[in-house]
Amino acid sequence: MSYVLSGKRPLSEATRERVRRSIEALNYHPHAGARALASSKSDVLALIVPLRGDTYVPVMMEIAIGVVTKAREFGYDVLLLTNDEGPDGIRRVASSSRADAVILTDIGMEDDRIATIRQSGVDALLIGVPADPAGLDCVDLDFAEAGRLCVEHLAQLGHRAIAFIGEAEGVYRRHVGFAERTLRGIRAGAAASGVDLVHRPCEGSSQAAGTVGAAGAVGTLAGTVGAAGTLAGIFRERPRTTGLIVQNEAVIPSLMSLLRTSGRAVPEDVSIVALCPDKIAEQTVPPLTSVTMPATELGTRAVELLMLRMIGNGAHQVRLIPPSLTVRGSTAAID
Amino acid sequence: MSYVLSGKRPLSEATRERVRRSIEALNYHPHAGARALASSKSDVLALIVPLRGDTYVPVMMEIAIGVVTKAREFGYDVLLLTNDEGPDGIRRVASSSRADAVILTDIGMEDDRIATIRQSGVDALLIGVPADPAGLDCVDLDFAEAGRLCVEHLAQLGHRAIAFIGEAEGVYRRHVGFAERTLRGIRAGAAASGVDLVHRPCEGSSQAAGTVGAAGAVGTLAGTVGAAGTLAGIFRERPRTTGLIVQNEAVIPSLMSLLRTSGRAVPEDVSIVALCPDKIAEQTVPPLTSVTMPATELGTRAVELLMLRMIGNGAHQVRLIPPSLTVRGSTAAID
DNA sequence: TTGTAAGCGTTATCAG
DNA sequence: CTGATAACGCTTACAA
Numbered sequence: 001m002s003y004v005l006s007g008k009r010p011l012s013e014a015t016r017e018r019v020r021r022s023i024e025a026l027n028y029h030p031h032a033g034a035r036a037l038a039s040s041k042s043d044v045l046a047l048i049v050p051l052r053g054d055t056y057v058p059v060m061m062e063i064a065i066g067v068v069t070k071a072r073e074f075g076y077d078v079l080l081l082t083n084d085e086g087p088d089g090i091r092r093v094a095s096s097s098r099a100d101a102v103i104l105t106d107i108g109m110e111d112d113r114i115a116t117i118r119q120s121g122v123d124a125l126l127i128g129v130p131a132d133p134a135g136l137d138c139v140d141l142d143f144a145e146a147g148r149l150c151v152e153h154l155a156q157l158g159h160r161a162i163a164f165i166g167e168a169e170g171v172y173r174r175h176v177g178f179a180e181r182t183l184r185g186i187r188a189g190a191a192a193s194g195v196d197l198v199h200r201p202c203e204g205s206s207q208a209a210g211t212v213g214a215a216g217a218v219g220t221l222a223g224t225v226g227a228a229g230t231l232a233g234i235f236r237e238r239p240r241t242t243g244l245i246v247q248n249e250a251v252i253p254s255l256m257s258l259l260r261t262s263g264r265a266v267p268e269d270v271s272i273v274a275l276c277p278d279k280i281a282e283q284t285v286p287p288l289t290s291v292t293m294p295a296t297e298l299g300t301r302a303v304e305l306l307m308l309r310m311i312g313n314g315a316h317q318v319r320l321i322p323p324s325l326t327v328r329g330s331t332a333a334i335d
Numbered sequence: 336m337s338y339v340l341s342g343k344r345p346l347s348e349a350t351r352e353r354v355r356r357s358i359e360a361l362n363y364h365p366h367a368g369a370r371a372l373a374s375s376k377s378d379v380l381a382l383i384v385p386l387r388g389d390t391y392v393p394v395m396m397e398i399a400i401g402v403v404t405k406a407r408e409f410g411y412d413v414l415l416l417t418n419d420e421g422p423d424g425i426r427r428v429a430s431s432s433r434a435d436a437v438i439l440t441d442i443g444m445e446d447d448r449i450a451t452i453r454q455s456g457v458d459a460l461l462i463g464v465p466a467d468p469a470g471l472d473c474v475d476l477d478f479a480e481a482g483r484l485c486v487e488h489l490a491q492l493g494h495r496a497i498a499f500i501g502e503a504e505g506v507y508r509r510h511v512g513f514a515e516r517t518l519r520g521i522r523a524g525a526a527a528s529g530v531d532l533v534h535r536p537c538e539g540s541s542q543a544a545g546t547v548g549a550a551g552a553v554g555t556l557a558g559t560v561g562a563a564g565t566l567a568g569i570f571r572e573r574p575r576t577t578g579l580i581v582q583n584e585a586v587i588p589s590l591m592s593l594l595r596t597s598g599r600a601v602p603e604d605v606s607i608v609a610l611c612p613d614k615i616a617e618q619t620v621p622p623l624t625s626v627t628m629p630a631t632e633l634g635t636r637a638v639e640l641l642m643l644r645m646i647g648n649g650a651h652q653v654r655l656i657p658p659s660l661t662v663r664g665s666t667a668a669i670d
Numbered sequence: 671t672t673g674t675a676a677g678c679g680t681t682a683t684c685a686g
Numbered sequence: 687c688t689g690a691t692a693a694c695g696c697t698t699a700c701a702a
Contacts, residue, residue, distance in 0.1 A: 037366065077416070
C-alpha cells in the first residue's frame with residue numbers, strides 16, 4: 001500500500017510508526033501527478049483574473065491573496081489564469097483535469113464564460129453576479145446596497161445635489177455586474193431620498209486622467225473623459241453639487257488634487273464618499289468616508305463556498321456581503 | 336500509442352488524419368496528471384508572491400500578469416503561492432512535482448529561500464537580486480542606476496538639497512534587495528554630484544500615512560513615520576530642500592496633498608521625481624517625472640530566462656534592466 | 671487490521 | 687514508419 005493512507009482506513013499504531021520512519025528515511029514525497037491520475041482529483045483550483053487595465057488592480061490582488069490563503073487551508077493549490085484565454089481557458093484546465101474547479105472574477109451581466117461552465121459542468125464559483133445566476137454559485141459585495149448607503153449618508157447630511165463618478169466607460173459598455181448594480185443602487189437611493197443625481201463615467205487611466213495645470217489637451221481617448229474633465233463638467237452643469245460618490249479608486253488622488261486646485265475644500269465645500277478598500281480611503285488627506293470593498297473576504301468566501309459545492313452541498317446560492325459605511329473626514333453636513 | 340505524439344516522431348499523413356478524427360469523435364483531452372506522471376514534467380511554473388502589505392501591490396500584480404501571459408506562450412501554467420509558506424512552499428511544489436520550476440519575488444539580500452533552492456536543486460528564477468547571486472538566475476530593474484538617475488536629473492536642474500523618501504522602515508529592516516540598492520545608487524549619485532542628501536523611510540500604510548488636517552495624532556505604529564511626519568521632518572531639518580525622490584508609491588497622493596497644503600508648489604518650489612510604474616506617475620496632478628518600474632517586463636523576462644535555464648542553458652546570470660527616466664511635470668530648474 | 675493487485679492515462683521503448 | 691507493451695507512482699477495491 002502506498003503507505004500514507006492518511007486515515008483512509010483503520011491502522012495500527014505499530015505500522016503507522018513503521019511507515020512514518022520509512023517516509024522519513026526515504027525522504028518520500030507523493031507525486032502530485034500520479035496522485036491526480038489515480039484519484040482523479042488534482043487538488044488545484046483555477047483562479048481567473050482579468051488582465052485588462054480598467055479594473056482596479058489592488059482589489060484583484062487582494063482577492064487572489066485571499067483565495068490562495070484559504071485554498072491552502074483546504075489543501076488546495078491555486079492556478080492563476082488570465083482572462084485572455086476566455087472560455088477556452090476554463091475548458092482547458094477543466095478537461096485536462098489540471099484543476100478541479102474554477103473561480104471567476106470580473107463577471108459581466110451576460111458573461112460568455114457562463115455557458116462554458118454550464119456545458120462542461122465544472123465546479124465553479126463566480127466572484128460577481130451575472131444577470132441570471134440560476135444554477136451558479138456567486139459571492140459579491142452587495143453593490144446595490146452599497147450604492148444606496150452612499151447616497152443615504154450624503155442625503156442625511158443635507159446634500160441635495162450629488163454626482164456619481166463611476167468606473168471607466170468601457171466597464172459599463174461591457175456590462176460588468178458590479179458597476180451596473182452600484183449605479184442602480186445609487187439611483188434607487190437618490191429617488192428614495194429625493195436628491196438630485198448625475199452619473200458620470202470616468203477614465204482612471206493615465207492620459208485621460210488630469211491635465212489641468214499641465215500643458216496639453218484634456219482627454220486623449222476619443223469620447224472618454226478623465227478626472228479633470230469629469231469634475232469640470234459636473235460643476236459646470238450643476239454648480240450646486242455638494243456631494244460626490246466615487247467608485248473608480250484610481251481617480252481619487254487626482255480628484256482630491258483637482259478639488260483643491262479649484263478652490264473647493266473637502267469636506268467644507270464638497271463631501272466625498274468613496275467605494276473602495278479601506279487602505280485607499282485611509283491614505284488620502286483628509287481620509288475618505290467610504291463603503292469598504294472587502295476584497296480579501298471575497299476571496300476567502302469564494303473558496304469556502306466552492307469547497308461546500310465540491311463536497312456536494314446541494315443548493316446553488318448567491319451570497320451577497322452586506323456593505324458597511326465608515327465615516328471619515330471627507331463628509332460633513334451642509335451648513 | 337496515446338496518439339497525439341505531436342511530432343515526437345515521424346508520422347504518415349494517413350494515420351495523422353485517422354488520429355485527428357478519433358480525437359474529435361471521442362472528445363479526447365489529455366490528462367495533465369497522467370502526462371506529468373509519465374513524462375515527469377508538470378508544465379507548471381510556481382510564482383511566489385509576498386502577502387505582506389508593505390510591498391506595493393500593483394507592481395506585484397503586473398509581474399504576475401506578465402509571468403502568466405508569457406508562461407502560456409511556452410505552454411506552461413502558473414501556480415500562485417504566497418510567501419507565508421516560506422521555504423516549505425518551494426519544497427512542497429518541487430518535491431511533489433507539482434511545478435517544474437519556481438519564480439521568486441520580494442528577494443531579500445540574505446533570503447532564506449535561497450538555501451532551499453540550492454539544496455533542492457529546483458530550477459528557479461529570482462525577480463530581485465540577493466547579496467550573493469552566485470549560481471542563481473535573477474532579473475531586476477537596475478535600481479542602483481535608477482537611483483543615480485533620479486539624483487542626476489535633480490542635480491542637473493540645479494537642486495542642491497535633496498531628500499529621498501523611501502520605503503517603509505520594515506522593508507529596510509528586512510534588507511530587501513531593491514530598496515537597499517536604490518538607496519546605494521542615490522547616495523552614490525549624491526556624492527558624485529555633490530548634492531546634499533537625506534534619506535527618510537516612510538510608511539505607506541494607512542494609519543501612519545497622513546493626519547494633517549484631520550483630528551488625531553500622527554503615526555500610529557510606534558517608531559514609524561507617515562507621509563505627514565516625514566515631510567514635516569524633512570523641511571524642519573533642512574528648510575532648503577528643493578528636491579524630493581520618492582520610492583514608496585503608496586504615499587505619493589498624500590505627499591502631493593501635503594505639499595499643496597503647506598503652500599509649496601510643484602514644481603515651482605519643490606521638484607519631485609518618483610520611482611514607480613508609469614501609470615501612477617501619469618495619474619497625479621501634475622504628472623510626475625519618474626523612473627519607470629517595468630513590472631510586466633520583469634515578469635516576462637523572468638519566464639524567458641527560466642525557459643532558457645530549463646532547456647539547459649549553461650551559465651547563470653543576473654539580468655539587470657536599464658532604467659529610463661521620463662521627464663513630466665513635477666520637476667523644474669531651480670532659478 | 672493488513673497485504674496484493676488492478677487500474678488511472680500518458681510517454682517511451684522495443685520490436686516489427 | 688507503426689503497433690504493442692512496459693513503466694510512471696499512486697489510490698482503491700478485494701482478499702486474507
